[in-house]
Amino acid sequence: MSIRPPAAGWFKAPHGAERLWIGLALCWCLVMSIAMPYWHFYGKQNSTGEAYRVEPGAFAQRVQRFVATNQVGELNGIPIVQPAPGGDAYLQAQMWSWFPVLKLKKGQTYRVHISSIDLQHGFSLHPLNMNFQVLPGYDHVLTLTPTSSGEFTIICNEFCGIGHHMMAGRILVEE
Amino acid sequence: MTTTTIGPDVTAGEAAGNHPRGEVRVCDTTGLAICTTAERFMKLHAVFAVVSLLIGGVAAILIGLTRWPAVHLLPADWYYRLVTLHGLDMLIVMILNFEIAILYFAGAVLLNSRLYSKSLSWATLGLMLVGAVMCNATVLMGKADVMVTSYVPLRADPQFYLGLILFSVGTLLGVINFFGTLYIAKRDHTYEGSVPLITFGATAAAIIAVVTLLHAATTMIPTYLWSINLLSSIDPEWYRVTWWGLGHMSQQVNVCAMVSVWYLLGHLTVGSKPLSEAVCRSAFLLYILFINLASAHHELVDPGVGATWKIWNTSYAMYLAVLASMIHGFTVPASIEVAMRAKGFQRGLFGWLANAPWSNPGFSGFFLSLVIFGFGGGITGVTLGTQQINIMAHNTLRIPGHFHVTVVGGTALAFMALTYYVVPLIFQREFYAKALCRLQPYLFAIGITTMSIGMSFAGSYGVPRRHWDVEFSGSPFAPAFDSGAHVMLGLLGVGAVIAFTAVLLFVLLVVAAVFFGRSNAGRPMEPWHVERGVTAAVRASHGAGEDEEHRTPGTLVLVLVFLASFAVYYFANWLWLSDVWHVR
Ligand SMILES: [Cu+2]
Numbered sequence: 093m094s095i096r097p098p099a100a101g102w103f104k105a106p107h108g109a110e111r112l113w114i115g116l117a118l119c120w121c122l123v124m125s126i127a128m129p130y131w132h133f134y135g136k137q138n139s140t141g142e143a144y145r146v147e148p149g150a151f152a153q154r155v156q157r158f159v160a161t162n163q164v165g166e167l168n169g170i171p172i173v174q175p176a177p178g179g180d181a182y183l184q185a186q187m188w189s190w191f192p193v194l195k196l197k198k199g200q201t202y203r204v205h206i207s208s209i210d211l212q213h214g215f216s217l218h219p220l221n222m223n224f225q226v227l228p229g230y231d232h233v234l235t236l237t238p239t240s241s242g243e244f245t246i247i248c249n250e251f252c253g254i255g256h257h258m259m260a261g262r263i264l265v266e267e
Numbered sequence: 268m269t270t271t272t273i274g275p276d277v278t279a280g281e282a283a284g285n286h287p288r289g290e291v292r293v294c295d296t297t298g299l300a301i302c303t304t305a306e307r308f309m310k311l312h313a314v315f316a317v318v319s320l321l322i323g324g325v326a327a328i329l330i331g332l333t334r335w336p337a338v339h340l341l342p343a344d345w346y347y348r349l350v351t352l353h354g355l356d357m358l359i360v361m362i363l364n365f366e367i368a369i370l371y372f373a374g375a376v377l378l379n380s381r382l383y384s385k386s387l388s389w390a391t392l393g394l395m396l397v398g399a400v401m402c403n404a405t406v407l408m409g410k411a412d413v414m415v416t417s418y419v420p421l422r423a424d425p426q427f428y429l430g431l432i433l434f435s436v437g438t439l440l441g442v443i444n445f446f447g448t449l450y451i452a453k454r455d456h457t458y459e460g461s462v463p464l465i466t467f468g469a470t471a472a473a474i475i476a477v478v479t480l481l482h483a484a485t486t487m488i489p490t491y492l493w494s495i496n497l498l499s500s501i502d503p504e505w506y507r508v509t510w511w512g513l514g515h516m517s518q519q520v521n522v523c524a525m526v527s528v529w530y531l532l533g534h535l536t537v538g539s540k541p542l543s544e545a546v547c548r549s550a551f552l553l554y555i556l557f558i559n560l561a562s563a564h565h566e567l568v569d570p571g572v573g574a575t576w577k578i579w580n581t582s583y584a585m586y587l588a589v590l591a592s593m594i595h596g597f598t599v600p601a602s603i604e605v606a607m608r609a610k611g612f613q614r615g616l617f618g619w620l621a622n623a624p625w626s627n628p629g630f631s632g633f634f635l636s637l638v639i640f641g642f643g644g645g646i647t648g649v650t651l652g653t654q655q656i657n658i659m660a661h662n663t664l665r666i667p668g669h670f671h672v673t674v675v676g677g678t679a680l681a682f683m684a685l686t687y688y689v690v691p692l693i694f695q696r697e698f699y700a701k702a703l704c705r706l707q708p709y710l711f712a713i714g715i716t717t718m719s720i721g722m723s724f725a726g727s728y729g730v731p732r733r734h735w736d737v738e739f740s741g742s743p744f745a746p747a748f749d750s751g752a753h754v755m756l757g758l759l760g761v762g763a764v765i766a767f768t769a770v771l772l773f774v775l776l777v778v779a780a781v782f783f784g785r786s787n788a789g790r791p792m793e794p795w796h797v798e799r800g801v802t803a804a805v806r807a808s809h810g811a812g813e814d815e816e817h818r819t820p821g822t823l824v825l826v827l828v829f830l831a832s833f834a835v836y837y838f839a840n841w842l843w844l845s846d847v848w849h850v851r
Contacts, residue, residue, distance in 0.1 A: 128653060141573045218746040236850050
């Protein structure tokens with residue numbers, strides 16, 4: 093009984109259905125163990141966590157430089173910036189906005205640098221539902237290839253104070 | 268027609284015990300010798316737990332009605348404030364109080380020992396109480412709108428961190444008291460041979476709790492110093508890694524405690540015993556050894572921790588902890604099947620299940636907890652914890668959708684089910700309104716499952732967690748959520764209303780029983796159910812021989828259905844993932 097000390101000699105190997113189940117469960121765990129490294133090498137969607145230390149002030153300066161050299165327009169008062177295909181793009185999270193609006197080309201690969209200059213924020217791309225964590229002091233580099241075109245919204249999905257629910261930005265992807 | 272009796276497994280006075288004079292009583296139902304000091308503190312922690320359940324529950328319904336877009340009840344500041352309060356009172360205060368009570372039970376009562384130290388028990392209770400009050404007050408005053416995770420550099424009033432530290436120290440003292448009880452019970456030979464399975468499971472929970480509380484100290488002490496300006500900054504990634512060493516591992520304490528409660532309730536309700544002691548105990552050992560890796564789940568899309576770290580921590584040894592849960596997921600229902608077949612319920616694959624005591628809230632609550640935890644929580648948890656799949660789930664409503672079926676539909680429901688035995692056995696009071704007691708676990712299970720389904724599907728549309736306004740009113744770039752997301756948020760609200768009704772009912776039933784219930788001192792508790800249709804002849808012809816003890820065809824079918832559902836959900840998620848943009 094589970095509330096009494098077991099009778100002496102309780103250590104016996106499982107048998108029957110219990111043994112079968114342990115075997116099946118172990119096999120399934122092995123399948124899941126292999127899936128992640130497999131996808132890391134052969135899949136297209138991975139979070140490698142590539143990041144560099146950066147002072148929030150220094151990051152803000154990089155963003156400003158990026159905007160100054162690549163701006164192509166304005167949307168709702170926020171600059172639209174088009175990086176060179178294959179090049180670097182910068183995105184700054186701050187209570188409670190994403191800056192600037194990025195304009196990308198479908199099928200091209202970009203190194204998108206994302207960081208925060210105040211609190212922790214969450215990068216969540218809508219309606220695709222891709223999510224990454226954004227931390228102050230860390231330049232989080234996403235090597236990103238848009239495979240669909242249109243207008244995409246960036247939502248903040250990490251609580252960052254009272255205006256958190258208004259923190260949205262935009263990525264435009266053209267064919 | 269026979270009435271199920273729980274005992275007597277332990278005959279009074281069988282083992283000598285080490286109780287001081289006058290500080291022991293013999294349970295009239297189970298025959299267990301109960302240390303009255305342990306009993307008093309079990310009562311106090313149970314009351315503490317139920318009070319925090321009520322506070323956390325009121326916060327829950329207000330939050331639920333805010334996330335329901337058609338209602339959208341609270342203003343933004345109170346929404347975030349109550350999310351913080353809800354997480355604190357449910358995940359920390361309520362659950363840890365229940366667990367301290369379980370440790371005292373598994374240590375003192377099951378080992379026929381006195382509790383190690385009365386003053387340590389008072390210190391535990393006092394510190395937990397002071398810590399909980401400090402945290403609650405700080406949050407309600409609006410000085411700590413930081414969510415339960417309080418990610419730096421988001422800052423709360425120093426009192427909030429100090430409250431958490433005091434609460435953790437109190438809990439640690441309670442765990443030390445449990446280890447002390449194990450020690451004196453062994454020293455005084457209050458039991459023969461190995462400890463009972465439930466004490467073993469509780470010991471596993473206690474060991475994991477110590478590691479968890481060390482993480483709590485490592486995280487919260489520097490954060491407290493930072494909040495009073497003695498430290499200039501805390502690295503946010505360092506904070507996230509150590510905080511989750513506390514945050515996720517504390518959930519594994521719950522898992523261990525919950526599984527122990529499953530075995531306990533299986534025994535109390537149908538007289539089950541573990542299929543194989545060796546297997547059950549080995550599974551608990553796997554938890555102790557490997558479960559801490561699971562805390563990496565929360566940093567799978569973080570910067571600064573590399574892919575190797577992410578993959579290593581969430582595959583390999585981590586899956587041995589998953590294996591442990593899958594083993595318990597078989598042995599718990601299998602032990603019920605064996606016990607029911609031994610009583611003569613032999614018909615077909617599922618005659619044992621159909622004839623199980625579904626009118627006993629201790630049984631229905633426990634079995635629903637098992638099913639909800641396994642099918643709902645287990646499958647979603649392992650899938651969301653997959654390194655790449657997490658890209659689609661991180662910080663969306665899928666995450667609370669998952670943990671509300673594990674911690675609430677699983678652990679909290681199991682603890683509620685246990686309460687239907689704690690009140691008559693420990694408080695020695697009978698419940699009023701038995702019909703409502705019988706209804707309560709079903710109502711709660713339906714509510715919490717509905718709510719979690721709403722959350723999970725809303726999350727798969729990309730709806731974020733901890734978010735006041737899905738309309739994004741006032742934002743320059745409002746996203747337009749699919750109408751399906753709104754339907755799912757409505758389902759969340761309806762589920763929350765049902766679950767809250769069940770919580771309220773639970774609190775009322777318990778309070779009525781504890782304060783106004785009829786005493787049953789001096790006689791066995793009133794049984795919750797009467798077994799149906801088993802005649803002595805049937806019983807005699809189907810005696811549980813040695814070869815009968817492992818015949819569990821029904822459970823085998825159930826776990827194969829489980830494995831198939833798991834595989835379908837898991838691979839469907841990989842398929843959805845292959846559809847999104849390429850990213851490295
Ligand atoms: Cu934000």
